[in-house]
Amino acid sequence: MLLRVYALILLYKLNTMSLISSTIGRKVAMALSGLFLVVFLTQHFTINFISVFSEDTFNEISHFMGNNPLVQFLLQPILIFGVIFHFLMGFILEMQNRKSRAVQYSMYKGGANAPWVSRNMIWSGAVVLSFLGLHFYDFWFPEMNYKYLEVLPLDPNRYYEEMTHKFHDHLRVILYIVSFGFLALHLYHGFASSFQSMGVNNKYSPSIKKFAISFSVVIPLGFIFIALFHHINSL
Amino acid sequence: MNLTLKVWRQANAEAKGKIETYPIADVSPDMSFLEMMDVLNEQLIGQGIDPIAFDHDCREGICGMCSMFINGEAHGPDRLVTTCQLHMRKFKDGDTITIEPFRAQAFPVIKDLTVDRSAFDRVQQAGGFVSVNTSGNTQDANSIPIDKHDADKAFDAAACIGCGACVATCKNASAMLFVSAKVSQYALLPQGKVEATDRVMNMVKQMDEEGFGNCTNTGACEVECPKGISLENIARMNREYLYASLKG
Numbered sequence: 006m007l008l009r010v011y012a013l014i015l016l017y018k019l020n021t022m023s024l025i026s027s028t029i030g031r032k033v034a035m036a037l038s039g040l041f042l043v044v045f046l047t048q049h050f051t052i053n054f055i056s057v058f059s060e061d062t063f064n065e066i067s068h069f070m071g072n073n074p075l076v077q078f079l080l081q082p083i084l085i086f087g088v089i090f091h092f093l094m095g096f097i098l099e100m101q102n103r104k105s106r107a108v109q110y111s112m113y114k115g116g117a118n119a120p121w122v123s124r125n126m127i128w129s130g131a132v133v134l135s136f137l138g139l140h141f142y143d144f145w146f147p148e149m150n151y152k153y154l155e156v157l158p159l160d161p162n163r164y165y166e167e168m169t170h171k172f173h174d175h176l177r178v179i180l181y182i183v184s185f186g187f188l189a190l191h192l193y194h195g196f197a198s199s200f201q202s203m204g205v206n207n208k209y210s211p212s213i214k215k216f217a218i219s220f221s222v223v224i225p226l227g228f229i230f231i232a233l234f235h236h237i238n239s240l
Numbered sequence: 241m242n243l244t245l246k247v248w249r250q251a252n253a254e255a256k257g258k259i260e261t262y263p264i265a266d267v268s269p270d271m272s273f274l275e276m277m278d279v280l281n282e283q284l285i286g287q288g289i290d291p292i293a294f295d296h297d298c299r300e301g302i303c304g305m306c307s308m309f310i311n312g313e314a315h316g317p318d319r320l321v322t323t324c325q326l327h328m329r330k331f332k333d334g335d336t337i338t339i340e341p342f343r344a345q346a347f348p349v350i351k352d353l354t355v356d357r358s359a360f361d362r363v364q365q366a367g368g369f370v371s372v373n374t375s376g377n378t379q380d381a382n383s384i385p386i387d388k389h390d391a392d393k394a395f396d397a398a399a400c401i402g403c404g405a406c407v408a409t410c411k412n413a414s415a416m417l418f419v420s421a422k423v424s425q426y427a428l429l430p431q432g433k434v435e436a437t438d439r440v441m442n443m444v445k446q447m448d449e450e451g452f453g454n455c456t457n458t459g460a461c462e463v464e465c466p467k468g469i470s471l472e473n474i475a476r477m478n479r480e481y482l483y484a485s486l487k488g
Contacts (some may be wrong), residue, residue, distance in 0.1 A: 027444055027445070027481075028414075028416075028444070028448050028452075028453075028454045028455070029481045030481075030485070031454060032454060032478070033478065033482060098454045098456070101453060101454060102412035102413070102414075102454055102456070104451070104453075105344060105413040105414070105452055105453035106343055106345060106412075106413040106453070107345055108343055110309060110343055111246075111259055111338060112311060112312040112338040113312050114312030114313050115411060115460070117313055117317075117463075118313070118459070118460040118463035118464050119458035119460040119463070120458075123456065123457065123458040124411055124458055126456060198456070198457040201457045202457065202478060203478065204476070204478035204479030204480075205475060206472045206476070
């Protein structure tokens with residue numbers, strides 16, 4: 006109940022803030038938070054990819070990320086805020102968009118003029134958000150419990166084992182692969198689209214689009230590879 | 241050609257509308273879509289049925305009055321044409337054609353296929369002009385040097401006829417392509433730059449007040465626009481708006 010009240014207050018605040026009360030301001034806010042999450046995704050992928058090559062280096066970096074005060078108490082809250090903001094703003098925009106056409110067409114050929122991914126960002130986003138729930142359940146909540154609730158002793162060598170242990174389960178690996186597929190779809194439209202929202206449409210746009218599409222394919226495929234790598238190794 | 245037409249019928253803005261089915265025979269492939277609608281209306285009058293109300297004016301693809309949503313697309317399946325320039329040769333004998341009004345909260349149905357697009361007028365009135373005294377002593381526009389690329393882009397933006405196909409086709413009923421074309425055609429020219437800040441702020445504010453949706457960059461508007469207005473204009477308006485917002 007209390008969470009609902011907080012969510013409503015936050016929604017009201019977001020609606021009344023001048024920066025994001027206009028359609029364009031909201032789109033720019035959406036684009037900026039999306040780009041921030043793209044940067045985080047790159048960093049997350051880099052660390053995870055290291056686990057394929059070196060257990061020790063992965064443990065070392067994970068220990069640093071998990072215990073550095075700057076990362077824990079500044080970057081982590083900013084990241085969580087970024088995720089919540091991106092989700093809430095997407096939700097607000099979707100609600101407003103649905104309201105702007107209350108009576109639907111009996112025949113609407115959306116596929117004739119726009120790709121499926123661009124028309125279904127809310128659904129690909131919802132899958133990614135659901136995945137974040139699973140991901141938090143798998144890693145973030147146990148980590149918070151370990152460090153701040155049970156206050157267990159520091160162990161710089163536990164991360165690799167904890168991570169690979171999670172990828173032993175078939176169902177979990179399948180859920181991760183499906184989620185990364187939807188992440189790819191979300192990025193495929195969202196990454197390049199964020200530049201258009203911020204007013205960038207010039208001679209560099211085709212190159213930006215190519216880079217964004219490559220990113221949307223390579224990074225999720227990389228995450229799938231890492232999940233499969235540890236799954237196969239654990240068999 | 242013999243066709244089956246499924247047409248949205250709605251007596252007035254308050255009435256509940258529904259799709260009615262009308263068969264039509266001997267349609268010439270050389271007819272324009274509106275001429276086919278004229279023939280259908282004559283047929284309906286002969287049968288004692290209220291003829292279908294639809295918007296039209298110049299029938300030359302210039303005025304932007306015609307506004308039908310045909311088989312799931314604004315202005316029908318052809319590209320870079322308005323409904324009046326759509327010809328029946330785009331359809332086949334035996335086809336069923338669904339015809340609906342442009343749908344958006346900001347474009348309420350007046351009757352049948354006619355919709356009230358005065359929201360566009362109000363957006364235009366909010367800033368889509370240059371405030372100059374035209375009392376006879378204005379400077380000749382041709383005497384002001386303008387970069388050819390800018391002039392071309394301004395002209396392309398000014399080609400927007402305000403038909404509303406962008407709103408009708410956008411899954412969010414967003415008017416960004418229309419408003420950005422109007423903002424761009426002035427923002428690119430020295431005459432328009434003087435009032436650029438107020439213009440973009442006021443026009444976007446009015447656009448939002450009219451209840452149009454948000455742009456999600458699907459690009460559908462650009463594809464369906466009968467005048468080929470580019471998404472580049474939306475990016476320009478976003479830049480103009482951000483600059484104006486920061487300038488305060």
